[in-house]
Amino acid sequence: MTTPIVEMRGIEKFYGRIHALRGVNLQVNRGEIVGLLGDNGAGKSTLIKVLSGAVPYTSGQILINGKEVALTSTNDAIDAGVETIYQDSALVPQLSIARNLFLGRELTRGPLGRLDQGEMNRVATDLLRRVGITKNIPPTTPISSLSGGERQAVAIARAMYFDSEIIILDEPTNNLGVAETQGVLNFVRDARDKGHACIFIAHNIHHVFQVVDRMVVMRRGEVAADDLSPKTSSIQDVENIITGEHLAA
Numbered sequence: 001m002t003t004p005i006v007e008m009r010g011i012e013k014f015y016g017r018i019h020a021l022r023g024v025n026l027q028v029n030r031g032e033i034v035g036l037l038g039d040n041g042a043g044k045s046t047l048i049k050v051l052s053g054a055v056p057y058t059s060g061q062i063l064i065n066g067k068e069v070a071l072t073s074t075n076d077a078i079d080a081g082v083e084t085i086y087q088d089s090a091l092v093p094q095l096s097i098a099r100n101l102f103l104g105r106e107l108t109r110g111p112l113g114r115l116d117q118g119e120m121n122r123v124a125t126d127l128l129r130r131v132g133i134t135k136n137i138p139p140t141t142p143i144s145s146l147s148g149g150e151r152q153a154v155a156i157a158r159a160m161y162f163d164s165e166i167i168i169l170d171e172p173t174n175n176l177g178v179a180e181t182q183g184v185l186n187f188v189r190d191a192r193d194k195g196h197a198c199i200f201i202a203h204n205i206h207h208v209f210q211v212v213d214r215m216v217v218m219r220r221g222e223v224a225a226d227d228l229s230p231k232t233s234s235i236q237d238v239e240n241i242i243t244g245e246h247l248a249a
Ligand SMILES: Nc1ncnc2c1ncn2[C@@H]1O[C@H](COP(=O)(O)OP(=O)(O)OP(=O)(O)O)[C@@H](O)[C@H]1O
Pocket: 015, 018, 020, 038, 039, 040, 041, 042, 043, 044, 045, 046, 047
């Protein structure tokens, strides 16, 4: 049996008196796209914030590639190979697209380590095309003049370029147009085919069905189902599990 790339065991999280995660177990394998679904307040964001080091958990264990890790900051998570793309991913509005893509990890050249602006612009142009921005936006354009969807595409292009082993996308298709949405879904498939693991959270269940290999449903801080396949379950079946309707039947 192969070791899962991510294994969360018995994760508990209290925010004061609110019991947000109740013994959550989650496994994600290499080359797998897992869709994380659940109603508002089910615990999805908390679970991925725990895995991205943004929120401390109360108890439980996290293993990456079979080794237990302590994720006490987002830098710990990035070092462990976890890159998270949030709906409102932090970009610097005054800086250009290319500078935002390489923020903190700029390309340099020559013995003096001068910024290689030409190469950064070239890579940025190629990435923008790959995430579905087909209209001609120069990489020198400041982020402040882009639409919400275009900004999202820039954040995705950044994770794509840095090639993280585990990519978490929290509502990545929110506010995106049709071409941009297809760009994101293609990116997720590409990443999976190259052996990355992806966790995909989206309220649009149709987008989830188009791209995931397996669905995990959370309800009230617990995993209600973790082996749903878009090939064998219908959207209605999954919606019933999300709302708990199947229990009433
Ligand atoms: N910072 C916080 N402080 C206190 N309670 C919180 C905090 N963040 C989330 N919660 C609570 O934890 C529970 C789980 O919330 P969480 O945001 O993880 O759910 P979610 O499934 O991501 O919901 P949504 O789809 O609405 O984003 C909810 O009861 C929520 O009110």
